[in-house]
Amino acid sequence: MFVSNSMVRKVITIDKEASVFEAHEKMTSNKIRHLPVVDGEKRLIGIVTDRDIRSALPFSLLKGREIGDEKSSCSAEEEKAKIAALKVKDIMTANPITISPMYTIQDALLMIQREKVGAFPVVDSDGTLTGILSVRDLLRAFINVLGINEPGTLVGILVEEKIGQLKKIVDAITEEQISFGSILVARHWEPNTRAVFTYLLTNNVMRVKKKLKSLGYTLLDPMEWYLDQLPKSDKN
Amino acid sequence: MRKTGYLHDMRYLLHDTGPYHPEMPERLIAIHNGIKDGGLLDHLTIIPASRAELKWIETVHDKNYIRRFEEICLCGHTTFEDQDNGICHDSYETAFLAVGGILDTIDMVMEGKIDNAFCAVRPPGHHAEQNKAMGFCYFNNVAIAARYLQMKWGINRVGIIDFDVHHGNGTQHIFETDPTVFYYSIHEHPSFAYPGTGREFENGAMEGKGFTKNSPVLPGQGDDIYKMLIERDLLPAFERFEPEIILVSTGFDAHKDDEMADISVTTEGFSWIMETIMKLGDTYSKGRVISVLEGGYCIPRLPELAKEHVQILLNV
Numbered sequence: 001m002f003v004s005n006s007m008v009r010k011v012i013t014i015d016k017e018a019s020v021f022e023a024h025e026k027m028t029s030n031k032i033r034h035l036p037v038v039d040g041e042k043r044l045i046g047i048v049t050d051r052d053i054r055s056a057l058p059f060s061l062l063k064g065r066e067i068g069d070e071k072s073s074c075s076a077e078e079e080k081a082k083i084a085a086l087k088v089k090d091i092m093t094a095n096p097i098t099i100s101p102m103y104t105i106q107d108a109l110l111m112i113q114r115e116k117v118g119a120f121p122v123v124d125s126d127g128t129l130t131g132i133l134s135v136r137d138l139l140r141a142f143i144n145v146l147g148i149n150e151p152g153t154l155v156g157i158l159v160e161e162k163i164g165q166l167k168k169i170v171d172a173i174t175e176e177q178i179s180f181g182s183i184l185v186a187r188h189w190e191p192n193t194r195a196v197f198t199y200l201l202t203n204n205v206m207r208v209k210k211k212l213k214s215l216g217y218t219l220l221d222p223m224e225w226y227l228d229q230l231p232k233s234d235k236n
Numbered sequence: 237m238r239k240t241g242y243l244h245d246m247r248y249l250l251h252d253t254g255p256y257h258p259e260m261p262e263r264l265i266a267i268h269n270g271i272k273d274g275g276l277l278d279h280l281t282i283i284p285a286s287r288a289e290l291k292w293i294e295t296v297h298d299k300n301y302i303r304r305f306e307e308i309c310l311c312g313h314t315t316f317e318d319q320d321n322g323i324c325h326d327s328y329e330t331a332f333l334a335v336g337g338i339l340d341t342i343d344m345v346m347e348g349k350i351d352n353a354f355c356a357v358r359p360p361g362h363h364a365e366q367n368k369a370m371g372f373c374y375f376n377n378v379a380i381a382a383r384y385l386q387m388k389w390g391i392n393r394v395g396i397i398d399f400d401v402h403h404g405n406g407t408q409h410i411f412e413t414d415p416t417v418f419y420y421s422i423h424e425h426p427s428f429a430y431p432g433t434g435r436e437f438e439n440g441a442m443e444g445k446g447f448t449k450n451s452p453v454l455p456g457q458g459d460d461i462y463k464m465l466i467e468r469d470l471l472p473a474f475e476r477f478e479p480e481i482i483l484v485s486t487g488f489d490a491h492k493d494d495e496m497a498d499i500s501v502t503t504e505g506f507s508w509i510m511e512t513i514m515k516l517g518d519t520y521s522k523g524r525v526i527s528v529l530e531g532g533y534c535i536p537r538l539p540e541l542a543k544e545h546v547q548i549l550l551n552v
């Protein structure tokens with residue numbers, strides 16, 4: 001689960017001398033929100049986001065409407081010229097937070113939560129841009145981890161927090177020749193218990209459910225689980 | 237009383253899914269016993285199975301896929317493409333008999349010999365994709381039926397109602413871009429149940445946008461929610477679409493005693509669903525309703541469910 005497997009490799013970039021208009025046009029036509037800024041050697045020097053552009057350009061220009069407010073001190077023409085002269089280097093974030101292609105997806109998830117950004121440029125050890133990883137790519141990776149792009153059934157099992165419990169469950173399910181899409185283990189509100197969510201790649205869970213019950217496990221009522229039953233913190 | 241056809245043939249028992257498989261031949265025996273013991277056989281037009289012509293199956297499934305299925309069966313394998321899909325030597329032929337029987341039933345309805353019908357077939361079909369067997373399904377019976385209605389009988393608007401507890405991924409995908417077939421499904425929410433599709437936002441693609449409608453139901457829910465969702469989602473959709481004929485993917489696995497899923501519809505709840513479908517049929521489709529069996533695995537409950545189902549078709 002490395003960033004290099006999930007990142008977008010064909011990165012659309014922009015030059016620092018390019019106009020802000022050009023950056024805006026590049027983003028809308030490619031439906032992207034982040035443009036890494038590179039020098040002639042493909043080395044990363046900054047990043048512009050759609051938010052940077054929105055705050056740089058007046059609303060009327062973004063919508064393609066004529067600007068011109070008679071009451072303003074400078075004329076419409078002057079303002080237009082000023083904006084047209086704005087370059088990427090004037091609005092970009094220089095030296096943005098980057099990640100290495102050898103970071104894990106878990107690293108990236110935690111970093112995106114901490115840094116509150118929408119994407120990380122991926123650079124190798126000599127500073128060359130090799131990819132970009134956005135929230136969108138992380139979501140795709142996480143959907144893969146959950147296995148939910150394959151047909152299956154979710155079964156929730158309550159287990160005591162004791163060594164070897166998970167192995168027993170995995171063995172019981174494997175004996176039924178059922179493959180796993182994923183297994184998630186979450187804390188449960190009852191003390192010393194864990195909730196194990198197995199995503200099983202089968203339509204046929206009747207027998208395995210009976211078997212788990214006969215082994216003494218409690219199956220979780222599907223409406224009473226899910227990870228959000230954990231006490232929620234009031235801060236994000 | 238209406239004239240109701242009953243597609244019934246002992247050869248549908250020949251498809252053997254292997255030991256401990258829930259999609260077992262006993263399902264059809266239980267269904268037949270319910271109809272027989274309910275004294276309904278005398279009122280029904282019994283339709284025997286017949287072998288479908290390959291060309292009709294090819295209207296939905298790839299030639300290569302069909303050949304693969306044939307080879308796997310004849311070679312004596314016990315599963316096809318997935319551990320779920322138990323098969324035997326006779327499964328391929330049985331699947332042809334299921335389709336053939338349904339197509340004959342369609343002819344009888346279209347020729348006016350019967351008003352409606354219940355097709356008690358195995359194997360089921362709604363999970364089968366154009367190119368893939370899934371969830372005990374090999375040929376998508378209902379999808380082939382819809383194509384047959386379009387091609388042989390020139391039907392312009394086919395309405396499909398799927399109340400099996402699982403989403404009919406195959407049927408949805410086959411007609412996803414087709415605005416002449418409306419697919420409606422009510423099923424257990426895909427985050428909890430197989431096959432993981434049929435979310436509320438799946439509503440067709442391209443020209444078919446707006447001609448697919450899904451009503452996912454959370455675990456533990458039953459009659460009330462089914463009633464509410466069918467009234468909210470299905471009725472207005474069919475009022476706009478005005479299907480010329482209605483195909484029903486009938487699954488009894490949403491029953492509260494059926495352990496395949498976590499939905500709790502009662503036998504009365506199933507009757508309400510079927511009565512509602514019959515009303516839609518009377519309003520838009522000249523009463524032409526063809527019900528095709530999909531899932532339903534609670535053997536002790538199947539007799540009463542089948543009896544009620546057929547009584548509603550007969551209107552007795």
Ligand SMILES: [Zn+2]
Nearest residue numbers: 400401402531
């Ligand atoms: Zn089902």
